[in-house]
Amino acid sequence: MTELLASEHSLDLSGLVKRGDTVMWGQANAEPLALTQALMQQRQRIGNFRVFLGITDSDTCRPEHADCVEFLSYCGSGENRALAKAGALQILPSHYSEFPSLIRQGLLQVDVLMLQLASADALGRYSLGLAHEYLLPALEKARLVIAEVNQACPWTYGERYLHAKELDLIVHTNRPPLQSRAIAPGPVERDIAQRVAERIQHGSTLQLGIGAIPEAVLHALHGHRELGVHSGTIGDGVADLMQNGVITNSRKSQDKGVTVAGVLMGSEALHRFAHCNPSIRMRSTAYTHCAQTLAAQHQFVAINSAIEVDLTGQINAESVGGNYIGALGGAVDFLRGARQSRGGLPIIALPSTAGARSRIVSQLSGPVSTPRSDAGLIVTEYGVADLRGLSLSQRARCMIEIAHPDYREQLKRDAASL
Known part of the structure; x- marks a missing residue:
């Protein structure tokens, strides 16, 4: 396991993510921005790969990135709409309850999992912070688990915590997590x-x-x-x-x-x-x-x-x-x-x-x-x-x-x- 600061130039994902891989990360507020932004910047050095997206609160993934990246999602929500409008988004029409079995059976492939985690507590437990959902079965299947440990991410109670030995790479950051845009009711x-x-x-x-x-x-x-x-x-x-x-x-x-x-x-x-x-x-x-x-x-x-x-x-x-x-x-x-x-x-x-x-x-x-x-x-x-x-x-x-x-x-x- 390697630990880095996000500002270090050694955050080279091109040596970790392989051509043909499928990469997944937490959706909405749980997106590990330091990792996803680096991934998109280095996409051409990696070669063609696939990304599974949930709801997006950032513009990290943009239509022009489809030169090397195939985008797959269950939804057209949030910033995914720009991808969908540009014809750069493939839709997975599955019930949400089916995601765990799809991942465990390898029908929804996950090679690289990127997580935003809260800093470890006194027991050395990293919290998954803002999302559990389909990330847990992905943890079981991914070849590589990369974590952005964000000091500003809330530490939340859950059914699963992580320890350092379960992570292949830790990148330390201290930034406000993404926020979801409020829609004022009329x-x-x-x-x-x-x-x-x-x-x-x-x-x-x-x-x-x-x-x-x-x-x-x-x-x-x-x-x-x-x-x-x-x-x-x-x-x-x-x-x-x-x-x-x-x-x-x-x-x-x-x-x-x-x-x-x-x-x-x-x-x-x-x-x-x-x-x-x-x-x-x-x-x-x-x-x-x-x-x-x-x-x-x-x-x-x-x-x-x-x-x-x-x-x-x-x-x-x-x-x-x-x-x-x-x-x-x-x-x-x-x-x-x-x-x-x-x-x-x-x-x-x-x-x-x-x-x-x-x-x-x-x-x-x-x-x-x-x-x-x-x-x-x-x-x-x-x-x-x-x-x-x-x-x-x-x-x-x-x-x-x-x-x-x-x-x-x-x-x-x-x-x-x-």
């Missing part, structure tokens, strides 16, 4: 959030997607009590409700007293709150998205968004106008878990329009990310359509009622052919 998002909040009972356990609506929902929950969280990602809104005593996790069926998450995506305030905080526990995708774990949570509420929903409940969360901007991701995993949970609520929340286009449609313009058999409650600013137990014609009537009034007559005509 009046429509706040109306939707209020409708969602009214459906959530005290003591429920929440899963939240990313974006303006989930954050608005959290703000609308300040009057609730004894909520819990089991989610793939958490952000500033969860930290705020924990600090204000709304999220206590005291009534969770599993992991009582602890907020469970796979990734932290937020601001410096979230990072400070999570540092050495035993009430937050980072877990791998194999746990956060496990069907049995989700179903066992009493009153498990899954809150996710979408690009559009058709009159029968089919959901497109991936692309619009030929542009890949979203993800298949973990929505289906969580919606199914909520449907199986006692008192659970599977919720998709979205504005009724996007510009001059209705988001309640007779026919999707993109793929079916979530089949209609998994649809539950669809929420817009005009109401809530609970599709559970309804026939196709009943669903169509309910969906038209929550569409924007300007599009309802056309949707009624389209529904006649269902």
Whole structure:
């Protein structure tokens, strides 16, 4: 194991990463910038290789880097949109819960794993800091593990810690981790959030997607009590409700007293709150998205968004106008878990329009990310359509009622052919 300072010129990855390798690193705030920036700068010396990306909060990987790098991702979120728009991003259309098995079976290859770690504690344990998720199975498979040990990275509790002997190269830095850009909710998002909040009972356990609506929902929950969280990602809104005593996790069926998450995506305030905080526990995708774990949570509420929903409940969360901007991701995993949970609520929340286009449609313009058999409650600013137990014609009537009034007559005509 070799230790370097990031400023040293000896950070030569071209002698470590090989032509044809697949490189993976933590997504969003967990990206090890000192390593990823060096990798892109040295790409031509390395030769052609592949990178697996999650959500990106930096512009480290740019379209011009496709001269030597093949970019693969499960999503078009964040800065990935520039890659997707340029035709430089390959999409892996897999459920998030499948990533651990894909990696372990070698179907999703990982040769080099790059990690951002928090400084070691008194026991010599490096914390994975801002992300566990699919990094744990990657640790088992990678030929080479390179770590940026960042003094400013929060040390978080988790199911896995690392020791120096497990790392092939350590690069020491002291820089603020990346932060996720906050999306301020507008009046429509706040109306939707209020409708969602009214459906959530005290003591429920929440899963939240990313974006303006989930954050608005959290703000609308300040009057609730004894909520819990089991989610793939958490952000500033969860930290705020924990600090204000709304999220206590005291009534969770599993992991009582602890907020469970796979990734932290937020601001410096979230990072400070999570540092050495035993009430937050980072877990791998194999746990956060496990069907049995989700179903066992009493009153498990899954809150996710979408690009559009058709009159029968089919959901497109991936692309619009030929542009890949979203993800298949973990929505289906969580919606199914909520449907199986006692008192659970599977919720998709979205504005009724996007510009001059209705988001309640007779026919999707993109793929079916979530089949209609998994649809539950669809929420817009005009109401809530609970599709559970309804026939196709009943669903169509309910969906038209929550569409924007300007599009309802056309949707009624389209529904006649269902």
